[in-house]
Amino acid sequence: MTTTTSTWAAELSAALGEQNVLTDPDVTASYARDQAMLAEAGTPATVVFARSTADVVAVMQIASRHGVPVVPRGAGSGLAGASNAVDGAITLVMTRMDAVLEVSPADRLAVVQPGVVNKALRDAVAGAGLFYPPDPSSYDWCTIGGNLSQNSGGLCCVKYGVTTDYVLGLEVVLADGRVLRTGRRTVKGVAGYDLARLFVGSEGTLGIITEATLALRPAPQPPVTLVATFATTAQTGQVVENVVTGGLVPSLLEVMDNTCICVVDDLLHADLDRDAHALLVAQSDAGGEAAVREIEALAELCRAAGADLVHTTDDPAEGDLLLAARRMALPALEQLGSTLIDDVAVPRSRIAAFLDGCDAISAARELTIGVVGHAGDGNMHPTICFDPTDPDQRTRAFGAFDDILELGLSLGGTVTGEHGIGSIKVDWLEREVGPVSLSVHRAIKDALDPQGLLNPGKVLRRAHVGDLAVADALVGRA
Amino acid sequence: MTTTTSTWAAELSAALGEQNVLTDPDVTASYARDQAMLAEAGTPATVVFARSTADVVAVMQIASRHGVPVVPRGAGSGLAGASNAVDGAITLVMTRMDAVLEVSPADRLAVVQPGVVNKALRDAVAGAGLFYPPDPSSYDWCTIGGNLSQNSGGLCCVKYGVTTDYVLGLEVVLADGRVLRTGRRTVKGVAGYDLARLFVGSEGTLGIITEATLALRPAPQPPVTLVATFATTAQTGQVVENVVTGGLVPSLLEVMDNTCICVVDDLLHADLDRDAHALLVAQSDAGGEAAVREIEALAELCRAAGADLVHTTDDPAEGDLLLAARRMALPALEQLGSTLIDDVAVPRSRIAAFLDGCDAISAARELTIGVVGHAGDGNMHPTICFDPTDPDQRTRAFGAFDDILELGLSLGGTVTGEHGIGSIKVDWLEREVGPVSLSVHRAIKDALDPQGLLNPGKVLRRAHVGDLAVADALVGRA
Numbered sequence: 001m002t003t004t005t006s007t008w009a010a011e012l013s014a015a016l017g018e019q020n021v022l023t024d025p026d027v028t029a030s031y032a033r034d035q036a037m038l039a040e041a042g043t044p045a046t047v048v049f050a051r052s053t054a055d056v057v058a059v060m061q062i063a064s065r066h067g068v069p070v071v072p073r074g075a076g077s078g079l080a081g082a083s084n085a086v087d088g089a090i091t092l093v094m095t096r097m098d099a100v101l102e103v104s105p106a107d108r109l110a111v112v113q114p115g116v117v118n119k120a121l122r123d124a125v126a127g128a129g130l131f132y133p134p135d136p137s138s139y140d141w142c143t144i145g146g147n148l149s150q151n152s153g154g155l156c157c158v159k160y161g162v163t164t165d166y167v168l169g170l171e172v173v174l175a176d177g178r179v180l181r182t183g184r185r186t187v188k189g190v191a192g193y194d195l196a197r198l199f200v201g202s203e204g205t206l207g208i209i210t211e212a213t214l215a216l217r218p219a220p221q222p223p224v225t226l227v228a229t230f231a232t233t234a235q236t237g238q239v240v241e242n243v244v245t246g247g248l249v250p251s252l253l254e255v256m257d258n259t260c261i262c263v264v265d266d267l268l269h270a271d272l273d274r275d276a277h278a279l280l281v282a283q284s285d286a287g288g289e290a291a292v293r294e295i296e297a298l299a300e301l302c303r304a305a306g307a308d309l310v311h312t313t314d315d316p317a318e319g320d321l322l323l324a325a326r327r328m329a330l331p332a333l334e335q336l337g338s339t340l341i342d343d344v345a346v347p348r349s350r351i352a353a354f355l356d357g358c359d360a361i362s363a364a365r366e367l368t369i370g371v372v373g374h375a376g377d378g379n380m381h382p383t384i385c386f387d388p389t390d391p392d393q394r395t396r397a398f399g400a401f402d403d404i405l406e407l408g409l410s411l412g413g414t415v416t417g418e419h420g421i422g423s424i425k426v427d428w429l430e431r432e433v434g435p436v437s438l439s440v441h442r443a444i445k446d447a448l449d450p451q452g453l454l455n456p457g458k459v460l461r462r463a464h465v466g467d468l469a470v471a472d473a474l475v476g477r478a
Numbered sequence: 479m480t481t482t483t484s485t486w487a488a489e490l491s492a493a494l495g496e497q498n499v500l501t502d503p504d505v506t507a508s509y510a511r512d513q514a515m516l517a518e519a520g521t522p523a524t525v526v527f528a529r530s531t532a533d534v535v536a537v538m539q540i541a542s543r544h545g546v547p548v549v550p551r552g553a554g555s556g557l558a559g560a561s562n563a564v565d566g567a568i569t570l571v572m573t574r575m576d577a578v579l580e581v582s583p584a585d586r587l588a589v590v591q592p593g594v595v596n597k598a599l600r601d602a603v604a605g606a607g608l609f610y611p612p613d614p615s616s617y618d619w620c621t622i623g624g625n626l627s628q629n630s631g632g633l634c635c636v637k638y639g640v641t642t643d644y645v646l647g648l649e650v651v652l653a654d655g656r657v658l659r660t661g662r663r664t665v666k667g668v669a670g671y672d673l674a675r676l677f678v679g680s681e682g683t684l685g686i687i688t689e690a691t692l693a694l695r696p697a698p699q700p701p702v703t704l705v706a707t708f709a710t711t712a713q714t715g716q717v718v719e720n721v722v723t724g725g726l727v728p729s730l731l732e733v734m735d736n737t738c739i740c741v742v743d744d745l746l747h748a749d750l751d752r753d754a755h756a757l758l759v760a761q762s763d764a765g766g767e768a769a770v771r772e773i774e775a776l777a778e779l780c781r782a783a784g785a786d787l788v789h790t791t792d793d794p795a796e797g798d799l800l801l802a803a804r805r806m807a808l809p810a811l812e813q814l815g816s817t818l819i820d821d822v823a824v825p826r827s828r829i830a831a832f833l834d835g836c837d838a839i840s841a842a843r844e845l846t847i848g849v850v851g852h853a854g855d856g857n858m859h860p861t862i863c864f865d866p867t868d869p870d871q872r873t874r875a876f877g878a879f880d881d882i883l884e885l886g887l888s889l890g891g892t893v894t895g896e897h898g899i900g901s902i903k904v905d906w907l908e909r910e911v912g913p914v915s916l917s918v919h920r921a922i923k924d925a926l927d928p929q930g931l932l933n934p935g936k937v938l939r940r941a942h943v944g945d946l947a948v949a950d951a952l953v954g955r956a
Contacts, residue, residue: 104827105722105723106719106722106723106825106826106827107722107825107826107827108722108826128723129723129725150668151668151672153666157665157666158665162666162668164672164675165643174914174918178914178917179914180914180915180918181912181914181915182911182915182918184823184891184892185825185890186823186824186825186855186856186857186890186891186892186895187635187636187823187826187855187856187857188631188635188640188823188852188855188856188857188892188895188896189823189892189894189895190628190629190640190679190892190894190895190896190897190898190899191892191893191894191899191903191906191907191910191911192899192907192910192911192915192919192937193676193679193680193684193919193922193937194629194642194675194676194678194679195915195918195919195922197642197672197675197676198671198672198675198676198922200672201668201671201672202671206671218725218726218727219725241584244583244584244585244586245583245584245606245607247607247696247697248696249696286768287768288768289767289768290764290765290766290767290768345662345664345665345666345667346664347582347584347585347663347664348584348585348586348665349582349584349585374666377664377665377666378664378665378666379664379665379666412663412664413662413664414662414664414666414667414668414669415669416667416668416669417664417666417667417668418666418668419668420668421668421669421670425669428669429669429670432669432670433660433669433670434659436652436656436657436658436659437658437659437660437670437673439656440652440658440660440673440926441670441671441673443925443926444671444676444922444925444926446925447921447922447924447925448918448921448922459670459671
């Protein structure tokens with residue numbers, strides 16, 4: 001630690017208490033990364049724990065005074081490196097701000113701190129018959145703050161939308177330490193710009209979210225479940241397209257390819273159809289006969305498309321068992337080696353083309369790629385399996401990762417459906433959105449964070465006005 | 479027209495064709511105002527009609543070169559003065575860009591130009607069994623571009639959300655004439671900042687929307703309808719609160735107060751209960767027995783709250799008749815004189831308090847105030863009736879308008895649920911959002927429109943960097 005670093009580190013200790021400011025590299029290292037294996041991670045100068053909005057204000061005041069970058073961090077469940085440490089920066093851990101401040105059944109909303117775990121919020125509102133839909137796979141350990149920063153999705157999105165659809169209001173600490181309260185407690189409201197949704201999904205590059213007012217829904221009805229298997233991806237894609245054109249609104253519609261079917265069957269011995277090219281799992285929570293009718297309509301679409309097997313059940317416990325195969329796909333793929341989980345969303349009409357394209361990439365790169373995905377909203381997670389100790393496999397895996405993004409863009413899709421740009425897709429953002437959009441991104445970033453202190457190098461490239469050059473100079477590294 | 483004005487006017491004529499550039503004050507005057515009686519309107523220097531994105535680019539290039547402000551305008555149905563003319567500015571009329579470019583049933587989306595009338599879009603997608611929910615009262619003449627600029631709502635919002643919830647992607651011409659394409663055709667996507675939703679609701683102050691990709695829904699089921707009347711606002715508010723806490727999700731839930739009941743009855747001779755203090759109209763489009771059950775549950779809540787009358791029907795034609803009373807409330811109030819329509823959203827738990835507060839304001843200001851509102855989402859439209867030729871009534875009416883906004887804020891609400899800030903609530907925006915939020919608004923406005931050319935004086939006060947002072951100098955008025 002340089003002398004200059006120790007100055008601001010001392011200021012942090014004075015403001016937050018020594019026990020909330022860590023500088024031991026053996027300890028800080030465990031806060032350096034998220035779950036994105038592909039992403040680079042620097043070494044934080046300090047790791048600090050905020051317990052209140054006032055703490056975050058103090059951190060940003062000290063950081064802006066000394067020009068030190070700040071990387072906000074939730075539980076570290078991210079898949080894009082968005083919370084990965086930056087050399088010489090403060091990593092600001094939000095997990096201790098974990099209070100559910102209010103649950104209001106009369107206004108169907110909750111007010112929470114960012115460190116609340118997604119599942120803890122779900123549990124906190126369930127007692128009032130309420131439901132917070134966004135359900136990333138990591139829902140039992142990811143935090144709402146991370147969900148807001150990445151605009152997370154999940155399995156419920158096909159019917160219920162993503163995180164931003166549930167954000168009524170936010171409290172955000174700005175780069176200079178001022179506290180912005182934006183949005184509202186009302187269902188509707190159009191007073192001024194939609195700042196709340198600008199911060200949602202901005203991956204900590206525009207401000208630090210310290211509180212959120214979130215809309216809730218009535219608890220869904222018990223689901224009716226369908227499983228179907230198909231000999232071709234074309235049949236599978238046809239079913240998804242017919243669900244969309246046929247006006248069905250399932251509450252869940254997931255797909256697994258043959259690779260996933262086989263690895264899951266290896267793991268669970270579930271007697272799955274190992275010859276099937278794809279498996280669909282669907283649920284309807286429309287309630288009672290309406291759900292039965294909706295799933296029967298979906299079953300008919302599967303049969304018409306030539307499904308090999310169609311099975312339905314209105315027993316929620318059996319439905320959970322059928323879903324277990326889908327939920328086990330990623331853990332099963334991890335048995336094959338290291339995995340790179342990609343995250344592409346394509347128009348729903350292009351799902352079959354996307355699955356076929358992934359098969360071709362798998363063949364060309366000579367690597368196993370298992371595809372699981374939220375078929376109902378076209379958000380696919382091709383997962384590349386490789387041995388990271390083999391440099392050639394590693395190179396091919398990274399190549400396949402890019403091939404998949406290229407494929408997604410060529411089908412009119414996006415390079416990230418729900419995981420975010422983070423540090424791993426900064427170049428791809430530029431390709432997807434183009435120079436005009438990029439310059440608008442830069443203009444907004446500069447307007448809100450003129451020193452470039454907030455999570456530099458995430459979403460946008462870091463070589464920019466006021467960026468680390470200033471910080472480097474101030475901390476004595478220049 | 480000054481010599482300098484004629485220079486840029488000539489450039490506009492050369493770029494767009496003389497027939498698309500109007501300067502005759504007798505003609506341009508008819509493009510000077512929207513439907514907000516309270517709002518001031520200037521005199522446009524020219525009114526131009528765009529037929530393509532290229533036209534809009536040309537307008538913004540000429541405007542930015544000469545520092546001339548531009549006021550974008552749809553059909554002029556707005557209720558906040560957002561498209562009202564600014565002295566010496568170009569009013570840019572978008573109604574001729576009125577093509578539905580694509581309807582894709584397989585991806586459940588439509589691509590439209592901004593001049594498409596809301597109803598024309600609804601009709602264009604109905605053939606494919608699809609539905610574009612946002613339905614402002616002016617849906618048969620307002621344009622999608624105006625809806626996007628104001629983030630419009632309507633009667634469907636209680637179940638289906640507002641305009642921004644249907645925006646997947648936008649094409650926007652920026653202040654300097656560059657064309658931004660942002661957003662996507664996919665259901666999900668988190669690549670970069672949510673710029674699309676920043677432009678939605680920004681009332682033409684950040685860019686000119688020239689194309690929109692909009693999500694659609696399957697057509698709803700035929701509705702089951704309920705009407706109930708109550709002797710007290712407390713009973714009515716209790717029903718709305720119990721709908722929310724009881725997990726019901728009606729597709730429509732509207733309220734009218736006693737004033738509206740009586741004026742509608744005068745107009746329609748509909749044999750309404752003139753003694754009732756409030757009337758609720760509700761619909762469920764859950765389909766078949768599910769809708770019948772949902773409306774029966776709502777009827778039970780009404781009876782439990784002590785409703786004087788509860789009537790339900792599953793005949794859509796009778797449902798339309800019952801809704802007609804609600805739809806006639808504003809035209810009926812207009813029989814009493816001029817009207818000022820306010821637009822406050824309060825938390826749903828505060829509806830009874832809001833209705834009582836409006837009664838008190840009516841008494842104190844000695845003016846008739848009829849309240850209609852989207853009870854299901856807490857968005858109320860108290861409508862003040864007065865004689866505009868009587869200066870004292872006029873003063874009291876404007877006072878009552880402000881009293882209602884004050885009341886809304888005191889109940890934790892917002893000064894605009896769906897009509898926008900426009901020019902009439904600029905001061906109120908400042909009060910609602912406070913100085914930090916206002917400075918963030920300013921920073922974003924300056925970042926995207928550094929010359930202050932886009933719709934100056936709307937949403938934000940116009941006395942600002944680069945604003946009309948520059949334009950005045952350039953057009954020779956300084």
